[in-house]
Amino acid sequence: MDGLIILAVLLGIGYFFGTRVEKQHFRSLQQREQAIQGLMLSTAGAKVLLPQAHQAQLFVGSVVVSSDFFKTFIAGIMNLLGGRITVYESLLERGRREALLRMEESAQAWGADQVVNIRIQAAELSGNSGKGVVALEVMAYGTGVR
Amino acid sequence: MTVQPRSIGSNIILTNIETVPGKAITQQLGLVQGSSVRAKHLGRDIAAGLKNIVGGELKGYTELLQEARQEATNRMVQEAQQRGANAIVNVRFATSSLTQGAAELFAYGTAVRVE
Structure with missing residues (x-):
């Protein structure tokens, strides 16, 4: 009984603050x-000539986003049923943006x-144990030219 | 975060395209790489565990990984400098999580001389 109450409280906190x-x-x-909006972004660039550019530098942006307790719990249930796991879709979108x-x-x-040759990648931080923190690092990098 | 090669007293140019705009590559010096394996300390792990209830950004981990990536980049730049390069083109990053507590950050690219 106590366990259920704790679970419900955690779910409530997770839902309220997470949302x-x-x-x-x-x-x-x-x-x-x-x-x-003024900045031009492109994923091409490796073989594109940039005659107007004089200087270039590499730029990196990264963030670690974590799921909340409610999402983790719901995703566990959704995982049994299969299909779209909508709660994680919004999490990944947030991280990537x-x-x-x-x-x-x-x-x-x-x-x-402009920034050319943009690459985006994500790595899971918690290992494959399926326990503990659900966290994900998303990084984006590209070459800025001026 | 900007990757700051200047922090170690050099003016090496990093790009992830195949050329350095406005300059011409005169010499190819081969593959250079740098890596760094970092673990989070316990305090940060506990804080992250609590933050995991409410969700959002885990700033401690973000900073940790940025520092590790900076270090990997610095090592790559050092290797390039030893070969007499003044730019690294086609830089790539990779992250892999080894266990729950540690992650490897890896950077590699091609060292070149440009003029």
């Missing part, structure tokens, strides 16, 4: 993305006109 954090994060992502934004912001601060 709030996620909403805030999406709002801030949207604002920052609008502020940075945040990492990209951090890279773009540092490129813009340096004075880049």
Whole structure:
């Protein structure tokens, strides 16, 4: 009985704060993305000539995002049924947009006109044990030119 | 975060495209690499475990991985300098988590001389 109460409390905390954090994060992502619209982004670049560019530098943005207790619990149930695990989709989207934004912001601060050859990758931090912290590192990198 | 090769007193140029814009490659000096394995200390692990209830960014881990990536990059730059390079092109990063407590950050690229 005690265990059930603790579980319910943790789920409640996870749901309440997790949803709030996620909403805030999406709002801030949207604002920052609008502020940075002038920067041209491209995943091509390795074989594209850049005659207008004089200087280049590598920029990296990374973030570690973690799931909340509610998401982890729901994902465990969804995993049994199969199909889309929607709670993790939004988590990954947040991580990816945040990492990209951090890279773009540092490129813009340096004075880049565009960022070429952008690569995005993610790595799981908790190993494959399936226990403990559900955390994921997303990193984005690219070459800023001006 | 910006990868700062200048922090170790050099002006090596890093790019992840095959050329350095505005300059011409005069000499290829081969593959250079650097890696760093980092573990989180217990305090950070506990903090991250608590943060895992409410979700959001784990700032301690973000910083830790950025430091580790910086160190891997610095090692790569040092190797390139020993060969007399002044730029590294086609830089790639890789992350792999070894166990629950540690991660390896790896950076590699091609050292070149540009003019």
